[in-house]
Amino acid sequence: MHRKIVFSFTALFFLLGSTIFADTIYTWTDADGIKRYSNSQPPEDVENVQTLQGIPYDQSADDRNRREYDRMVEDASRSADRHFEEQADKKAQEAEARRQQQLEAQNRRIEQERAKLQKEIDDIQGRGLGPTFSSGQKANMIKQVQEKINQLENNPDDYFTK
Structure with missing residues (x-):
């Protein structure tokens, strides 16, 4: 369980840190109870999808x-x-x-x-x-x-x- 939490926070960190490339981040929990993060839309059968709007990169x-x-x-x-x-x-x-x-x-x-x-x-x-x-x-x-x-x-x- 501890590894899942660490993995989740690490993934969130990298995904939020890469908002230069992604305008929207999607987060959901899959059928196995694992929290997922992605910059592409989740599968159609997933419920409770949350979106995080990225911060545009300001050179x-x-x-x-x-x-x-x-x-x-x-x-x-x-x-x-x-x-x-x-x-x-x-x-x-x-x-x-x-x-x-x-x-x-x-x-x-x-x-x-x-x-x-x-x-x-x-x-x-x-x-x-x-x-x-x-x-x-x-x-x-x-x-x-x-x-x-x-x-x-x-x-x-x-x-x-x-």
């Missing part, structure tokens, strides 16, 4: 629906593209901000190191000369610290990796 409605669907897909595609572009821009801005922060941190570190080395030069210059500390030693020490400052300014990455 223009399909065209409108297709255009509307295509427009929705295009809008969704543009929206997704904008979203991805915004995300890419946001990531690029975040990366630039991180790079800028790193650069500022490196510049602060360089300035701190430069100030430390300059203080070292000032301390050497303020040191008095004596039997154990000559003007040549003083000039040599200042020269070494000045070379460190030059290296710091010219190549800070190498300076800090040593």
Whole structure:
């Protein structure tokens, strides 16, 4: 019995779905008690025939629906593209901000190191000369610290990796 019901609904679905080709659908119950559907008239001896009028096929409605669907897909595609572009821009801005922060941190570190080395030069210059500390030693020490400052300014990455 379950199969008959499933078959009946399936047949009805396909027959009603094919109203493009049929203007009228006939339904009746045959002598065995099986519900029948057809787009052609049933046999003459069948009683209680019902007719279902088909819905005429409207090509223009399909065209409108297709255009509307295509427009929705295009809008969704543009929206997704904008979203991805915004995300890419946001990531690029975040990366630039991180790079800028790193650069500022490196510049602060360089300035701190430069100030430390300059203080070292000032301390050497303020040191008095004596039997154990000559003007040549003083000039040599200042020269070494000045070379460190030059290296710091010219190549800070190498300076800090040593």
